[in-house]
Amino acid sequence: MNDNLTIDEFNALELISKLRKGDTPNACIGRNSKRLNGLKFIKYHKDGIFEMTEKGLQTLFVxxxxxxxxxxxxxxxxxxxxxxxxxxxxxxxxxxxxxxxxxxxxxxxxxxxxxxxxxxxxx
Known part of the structure:
Protein backbone atom coordinates (compact mmCIF):
# COMPACT_ATOMS: atom_id res chain seq x y z
CA MET A 1 0.00 0.00 0.00
CA ASN A 2 1.19 3.52 -0.80
CA ASP A 3 2.01 5.60 2.30
CA ASN A 4 2.25 8.89 0.40
CA LEU A 5 -0.19 11.38 1.84
CA THR A 6 -2.09 14.14 0.07
CA ILE A 7 -2.13 17.69 1.40
CA ASP A 8 -5.65 17.08 2.69
CA GLU A 9 -4.51 13.95 4.55
CA PHE A 10 -1.58 15.85 6.10
CA ASN A 11 -4.01 18.56 7.19
CA ALA A 12 -6.27 15.94 8.78
CA LEU A 13 -3.29 14.38 10.53
CA GLU A 14 -2.28 17.77 11.96
CA LEU A 15 -5.85 18.46 13.06
CA ILE A 16 -6.05 15.07 14.78
CA SER A 17 -2.78 15.74 16.59
CA LYS A 18 -4.32 18.94 18.03
CA LEU A 19 -7.72 17.38 18.76
CA ARG A 20 -8.55 17.37 22.45
CA LYS A 21 -10.70 14.79 24.18
CA GLY A 22 -14.34 15.64 23.66
CA ASP A 23 -13.76 17.82 20.57
CA THR A 24 -15.92 17.04 17.56
CA PRO A 25 -13.87 16.07 14.48
CA ASN A 26 -14.39 18.33 11.49
CA ALA A 27 -15.12 17.30 7.88
CA CYS A 28 -11.44 17.12 6.93
CA ILE A 29 -10.82 14.54 9.63
CA GLY A 30 -13.98 12.67 8.71
CA ARG A 31 -13.10 12.20 5.05
CA ASN A 32 -9.48 11.19 5.72
CA SER A 33 -9.64 9.20 8.95
CA LYS A 34 -10.38 5.83 7.34
CA ARG A 35 -7.24 5.91 5.17
CA LEU A 36 -5.06 7.35 7.96
CA ASN A 37 -6.29 4.59 10.26
CA GLY A 38 -5.65 1.94 7.61
CA LEU A 39 -2.10 3.23 7.07
CA LYS A 40 -1.54 3.15 10.87
CA PHE A 41 -0.99 6.92 11.22
CA ILE A 42 -3.84 7.11 13.72
CA LYS A 43 -5.96 4.77 15.83
CA TYR A 44 -9.71 5.15 15.89
CA HIS A 45 -11.37 3.86 19.04
CA LYS A 46 -14.97 2.65 19.22
CA ASP A 47 -15.88 5.51 21.53
CA GLY A 48 -15.08 7.99 18.73
CA ILE A 49 -11.66 9.05 19.99
CA PHE A 50 -8.77 9.49 17.57
CA GLU A 51 -5.26 8.72 18.79
CA MET A 52 -2.01 9.54 17.04
CA THR A 53 0.35 6.61 16.55
CA GLU A 54 4.13 6.80 16.69
CA LYS A 55 4.16 6.60 12.88
CA GLY A 56 1.77 9.56 12.65
CA LEU A 57 3.77 11.66 15.09
CA GLN A 58 7.01 10.84 13.28
CA THR A 59 5.49 11.76 9.91
CA LEU A 60 4.36 15.14 11.21
CA PHE A 61 7.79 15.77 12.71
CA VAL A 62 9.54 14.96 9.41
Missing part, protein backbone atom coordinates in the same frame (compact mmCIF):
# COMPACT_ATOMS: atom_id res chain seq x y z
CA UNK A 63 7.13 17.29 7.60
CA UNK A 64 7.93 20.07 10.10
CA UNK A 65 11.67 19.46 9.57
CA UNK A 66 11.35 19.67 5.78
CA UNK A 67 9.30 22.86 6.06
CA UNK A 68 11.87 24.28 8.49
CA UNK A 69 14.73 23.43 6.15
CA UNK A 70 12.90 25.17 3.30
CA UNK A 71 12.30 28.24 5.48
CA UNK A 72 15.97 28.47 6.41
CA UNK A 73 16.99 28.15 2.76
CA UNK A 74 14.74 31.13 1.92
CA UNK A 75 15.34 33.31 4.98
CA UNK A 76 18.30 32.84 7.30
CA UNK A 77 16.69 34.93 10.07
CA UNK A 78 13.69 32.63 10.40
CA UNK A 79 12.97 31.08 13.76
CA UNK A 80 12.48 27.35 14.09
CA UNK A 81 10.87 25.26 16.78
CA UNK A 82 13.50 24.05 19.22
CA UNK A 83 13.03 20.35 18.43
CA UNK A 84 13.23 20.99 14.67
CA UNK A 85 16.33 23.19 15.02
CA UNK A 86 18.02 20.63 17.26
CA UNK A 87 17.30 17.76 14.88
CA UNK A 88 18.44 19.64 11.75
CA UNK A 89 21.59 20.84 13.53
CA UNK A 90 22.50 17.35 14.77
CA UNK A 91 22.03 15.94 11.27
CA UNK A 92 24.25 18.68 9.80
CA UNK A 93 21.56 20.31 7.64
CA UNK A 94 21.77 23.72 9.32
CA UNK A 95 24.23 25.62 11.48
CA UNK A 96 23.64 28.57 13.76
CA UNK A 97 24.51 31.86 12.14
CA UNK A 98 26.65 34.45 13.92
CA UNK A 99 24.02 37.13 13.19
CA UNK A 100 21.31 35.00 14.76
CA UNK A 101 19.09 32.56 12.98
CA UNK A 102 20.46 29.69 10.93
CA UNK A 103 22.39 28.98 7.74
CA UNK A 104 21.71 25.99 5.55
CA UNK A 105 24.67 23.71 4.88
CA UNK A 106 25.60 21.99 1.62
CA UNK A 107 24.18 18.78 3.07
CA UNK A 108 20.90 20.59 3.77
CA UNK A 109 20.76 21.97 0.22
CA UNK A 110 21.47 18.51 -1.20
CA UNK A 111 18.69 17.06 0.95
CA UNK A 112 16.21 19.64 -0.34
CA UNK A 113 17.19 18.85 -3.93
CA UNK A 114 16.67 15.13 -3.24
CA UNK A 115 13.30 15.78 -1.60
CA UNK A 116 12.12 18.03 -4.43
CA UNK A 117 13.25 15.61 -7.11
CA UNK A 118 11.55 12.57 -5.56
CA UNK A 119 8.73 11.65 -7.98
CA UNK A 120 6.32 10.03 -5.53
CA UNK A 121 6.18 12.73 -2.86
CA UNK A 122 2.88 14.60 -2.71
CA UNK A 123 3.46 16.99 0.19
Missing amino acids: KRCIEGLRLVSQDATTTLAKDVATFLSKKGHIIESTEGGFAITDKGRDSLVDIDSAPAVRV
